[in-house]
Amino acid sequence: xxxxxxxxxxxxxxxxxxxxxxFALPLLPFLFNADxxxxxxxxxxxxxxxxxxxxxxxxxTVVYRMTRRRSGx
Amino acid sequence: xxEHITEIIVFSVLFLIxxxxxxxxxxxxxxxxxxxxxxxxxxGRNFGSWITWFLVGGDLYTAYTFVAVPALLFGAGATxxxxxxxxxxxxxxxxxxxxxxxSVSHVHGFVTPADFVRARFGSPTxxxxxAITGIVATMPYIALQLVGIEAVLKAMGVTGHLPxxxxxxxxxxxxxxxxxxxxxLIAFVxxxxxxxxxxxxxxxxxxxxxxxxxxxxxxxxxxxxTPAPNDGILLNAGNQLxxxxxxxxxxxxxxxxxxxxxxxxxxxxxxxxxxxxxxLPAYSLLLGLIALLGYMAIAAGVQPIGKxxxxxxxxxxxxxxxxxxxxxxxxxxxxxxxxxxxxxSIAAANLFTxxxxxxxxxxxxxxxxxxxxxKLVSLVVKVGAVLCILFLDLQFAIDLQLIGGVVILQTLxxxxxxxxxxxxxxxxxxxxxxxxxxxxxxxxxNIPNPATGKEHFGGSAFSLGxxxxxxxxxxxxxxxxLIVNLVVAVVATVICRRAGMSDGPDATRxxxxxxxxGDPRVKDLDLAAPH
Numbered sequence: 129x130x131x132x133x134x135x136x137x138x139x140x141x142x143x144x145x146x147x148x149x150x151f152a153l154p155l156l157p158f159l160f161n162a163d164x165x166x167x168x169x170x171x172x173x174x175x176x177x178x179x180x181x182x183x184x185x186x187x188x189t190v191v192y193r194m195t196r197r198r199s200g201x
Numbered sequence: 202x203x204e205h206i207t208e209i210i211v212f213s214v215l216f217l218i219x220x221x222x223x224x225x226x227x228x229x230x231x232x233x234x235x236x237x238x239x240x241x242x243x244x245g246r247n248f249g250s251w252i253t254w255f256l257v258g259g260d261l262y263t264a265y266t267f268v269a270v271p272a273l274l275f276g277a278g279a280t281x282x283x284x285x286x287x288x289x290x291x292x293x294x295x296x297x298x299x300x301x302x303x304s305v306s307h308v309h310g311f312v313t314p315a316d317f318v319r320a321r322f323g324s325p326t327x328x329x330x331x332a333i334t335g336i337v338a339t340m341p342y343i344a345l346q347l348v349g350i351e352a353v354l355k356a357m358g359v360t361g362h363l364p365x366x367x368x369x370x371x372x373x374x375x376x377x378x379x380x381x382x383x384x385x386l387i388a389f390v391x392x393x394x395x396x397x398x399x400x401x402x403x404x405x406x407x408x409x410x411x412x413x414x415x416x417x418x419x420x421x422x423x424x425x426x427t428p429a430p431n432d433g434i435l436l437n438a439g440n441q442l443x444x445x446x447x448x449x450x451x452x453x454x455x456x457x458x459x460x461x462x463x464x465x466x467x468x469x470x471x472x473x474x475x476x477x478x479x480x481l482p483a484y485s486l487l488l489g490l491i492a493l494l495g496y497m498a499i500a501a502g503v504q505p506i507g508k509x510x511x512x513x514x515x516x517x518x519x520x521x522x523x524x525x526x527x528x529x530x531x532x533x534x535x536x537x538x539x540x541x542x543x544x545x546s547i548a549a550a551n552l553f554t555x556x557x558x559x560x561x562x563x564x565x566x567x568x569x570x571x572x573x574x575x576k577l578v579s580l581v582v583k584v585g586a587v588l589c590i591l592f593l594d595l596q597f598a599i600d601l602q603l604i605g606g607v608v609i610l611q612t613l614x615x616x617x618x619x620x621x622x623x624x625x626x627x628x629x630x631x632x633x634x635x636x637x638x639x640x641x642x643x644x645x646x647n648i649p650n651p652a653t654g655k656e657h658f659g660g661s662a663f664s665l666g667x668x669x670x671x672x673x674x675x676x677x678x679x680x681x682x683l684i685v686n687l688v689v690a691v692v693a694t695v696i697c698r699r700a701g702m703s704d705g706p707d708a709t710r711x712x713x714x715x716x717x718x719g720d721p722r723v724k725d726l727d728l729a730a731p732h
Contacts, residue, residue, distance in 0.1 A: 144297060173436075184485075188296055
């Protein structure tokens with residue numbers, strides 16, 4: 129017999145571009161390779177890279193929520 | 202050793218409790234029987250968000266990482282902090298890729314990355330290469346987990362290899378019995394302990410040392426006093442590119458490791474994976490804080506045992522914490538070694554079973570036979586890891602792991618790009634793999650380490666000066682090898698096509714990469730269609 133046509137789906141979404149942000153920021157050392165300003169005693173190099181974790185979490189969460197498949201699709 | 206008696210008791214009790222859990226895990230989320238790779242090797246392919254989070258987190262952030270990363274900061278400074286950008290960029294990088302791998306594996310029942318390559322490119326040879334690469338890259342990684350346990354034992358004054366052999370024998374026994382359910386259950390305890398220890402450490406230790414400002418100033422003073430040009434609490438012109446390329450290369454490699462893929466394929470649905478890509482960075486934060494323990498050790502004046510920098514974190518805990526809490530911290534590191542070691546041995550065993558045993562030795566193997574072979578191979582793999590530590594220099598395992606990161610990256614064109622494009626010819630991918638492997642190993646061989654007096658395999662920072670460029674800039678060797686791999690794969694693909702060489706059939710369809718939980722699998726489709 130013939131197979132039933134697969135449901136029309138896609139992983140494409142403009143929201144996916146948001147993932148570039150946490151990918152690119154940590155790869156640009158001129159943004160964070162400095163001592164001052166310090167935060168709680170941590171040099172910029174350390175606290176800013178730790179802060180990028182929050183950027184990563186935010187971006188992936190937004191993309192997940194905005195591209196989540198609704199039931200029945 | 203007698204002054205560490207409280208620590209040893211706490212450590213032993215926690216270790217035994219966890220081992221008991223490992224054996225009980227066979228009954229957890231009980232299946233009808235464990236006699237298939239879907240059950241033994243992938244825990245029933247039904248783990249939800251929480252279990253996956255603990256499992257993959259416990260899998261990727263290993264005991265070795267928790268010991269070695271602060272050791273790097275202790276020894277060299279800012280370059281060791283690459284682990285943070287590495288684990289920040291990896292999740293957005295693989296967010297869209299892993300769900301495709303999950304879908305196509307769900308539809309076809311793939312257990313290993315080599316299974317996928319076999320079906321996608323119709324080439325058992327290419328699949329064999331991918332499988333062997335995976336096994337070779339994983340073996341030393343398992344051996345390195347022992348380093349984490351050994352560092353803790355050293356700090357407790359326990360000498361000799363017997364305790365490690367016992368620990369691994371217990372691990373081997375419950376992995377054999379319970380499969381992936383064992384590390385999944387143990388991961389809950391391990392990670393809870395680690396989170397508690399690190400949160401306490403990160404608040405309590407700097408307070409005793411006069412705050413983070415004082416900690417960083419002490420570290421800077423130490424690096425200023427050494428003659429080495431590339432240490433310091435910031436990067437310099439010579440190692441910035443190395444820092445960035447190492448973070449990128451490591452991120453590209455992470456989810457090519459068979460044990461990472463095992464954790465991903467064990468999850469229930471695409472949404473579980475996506476949610477985890479947002480939640481796993483909690484471990485990155487933990488890792489970043491752990492890394493700073495290296496500087497705290499400097500400020501606290503910790504001297505490593507022998508020349509083994511891996512002992513500084515255990516020693517720092519011993520110096521700062523009351524004995525009973527030091528015991529808890531040591532148990533966290535020791536148990537932390539068991540989770541990844543179990544998953545890695547399962548992943549390596551699955552590769553052998555699916556892509557060597559079933560492909561070449563017994564093509565008509567039943568599910569039960571596959572499961573039995575995998576269980577036995579998981580034992581062999583762990584025995585191999587212990588022998589490696591007993592009879593070979595520890596440095597050998599560390600060298601091999603360094604090579605492992607570079608070689609696993611060479612599977613990216615087939616496994617990673619293969620999820621998106623079928624453009625490559627199987628001959629081209631084989632040629633690229635050979636070239637990338639060759640280039641990678643040659644580069645690593647030619648990297649000396651003046652600090653330790655090693656002439657070869659002294660690190661992964663390849664100096665561009667070696668290529669005739671007038672510079673001291675260094676780059677991660679794995680990324681350079683991957684570029685060689687890709688160029689050769691593209692050229693060889695064009696040549697294969699022009700020469701009219703036959704290409705393998707593709708058993709996957711575009712919609713297979715978008716399938717979700719509840720969609721029909723290929724076996725179901727076969728049954729529905731008349732023959």
